[in-house]
Amino acid sequence: MDQPGYDYHIDIPGTTLFDGKMAMKGYALNKMCYSFNQQINREAFLADEEGYMARFGLNDEQKEAIRKRDVLGLIDAGGNIYYLAKFAGIFKLSVQDVGGLQTGKTTEEFQQYLASQA
């Protein structure tokens, strides 16, 4: 999709702006993660991950990133962090755990990094 240069098309290192392009790309993935707001859906996912992903129509890139619990891969595949947080919630991961996974740090190292900015 070619679009004129609105101000959201900017380069901030390490940051994927979740705009219309990404929202279209990640729609199925985000819709699945949105469903995890309900306990019954979290259980259905855990009972049959492949079937659950197929039901929501995830593409191969999205499925692979879900299988690998690859947070950066999920973001590349169009995932929005607010919905992905509900996926992470299934595994009781905190936002510091998720921060560590994305930055190559342990959770403790990530927490130290946060505190170092005080």
Place this chain on the structure above:
Amino acid sequence: MARILGGITTSHIPAVGNAINKGLQDDPYWKPFFDGYPKVHKWVQDNKPDYVINIYNDHGLGFFLDRMPTFAIGAAHEYRNEDEGWGLPALPPFPGAPELSWHIIESMVADEFDITSCQELAVDHGFVVPMQLFWPGAPNNPDMPRAVPISANTVQHPIPTLNRALNFGKALRKALLSFPEDAKIVVLGTGGLSHQLDGQRAGFINKEFDRYCLDNIVHNPEELTKITRQELVKNAGAQGTEFLMWMMMRGALGDDVTEITRNYHIPISNTAAGTLLIECAA
């Protein structure tokens, strides 16, 4: 006619709700954060607002990408939370104020703000945590005001500009002041300050930029409208765009205001936590 008592901003981090449930207020990690609230409690108790306008941003509970309102206003008799995917406890419903909601919607649409009205709206931590911070035990607090939730989109770009957010607040002020009831209203702006949850830049916090925002929002909010949306993402972090809620709240307070208290602490969870209480002249 109704009166606006003032505005209160606070971060609305989910972990705060957890800490409240576990009674961790005096824990060394949490104390510097919760120390920001006794003055707010006193002010709330002294002033006892009848209504609370809770300006927050939904994080993927009340709205999905199928329909994403830029500005949504609840118009329900009550508002319920949900577990948000994390097993958060279900609370009793927060009492709504549909007559005030519809008054605001009428007034703001007449003022050319295009509003999405919501007769059902599940409220997430962005709405709930500030209520629990300001009215301990919420919604089971005898002083719990009736609520009107207002949610602005910060999930998906394009998000509103800072100027639009401030102007939204000004139009909201006009609506509130014309509500034909002798009522006291407090306006909340929840979210922020700087934080980023996603990407290789996760964990980004920007004390200097937060200070600049805190120093200007009370008496010089127009200055902050010069910040472009891309500068906001760059300087406040991808989720620091929640500062828009602070701008919306600020617009509703008018020019004659006094700062009562503020608190700023790094980090709570992934966030630079900020609290500010601004009182309107009587």
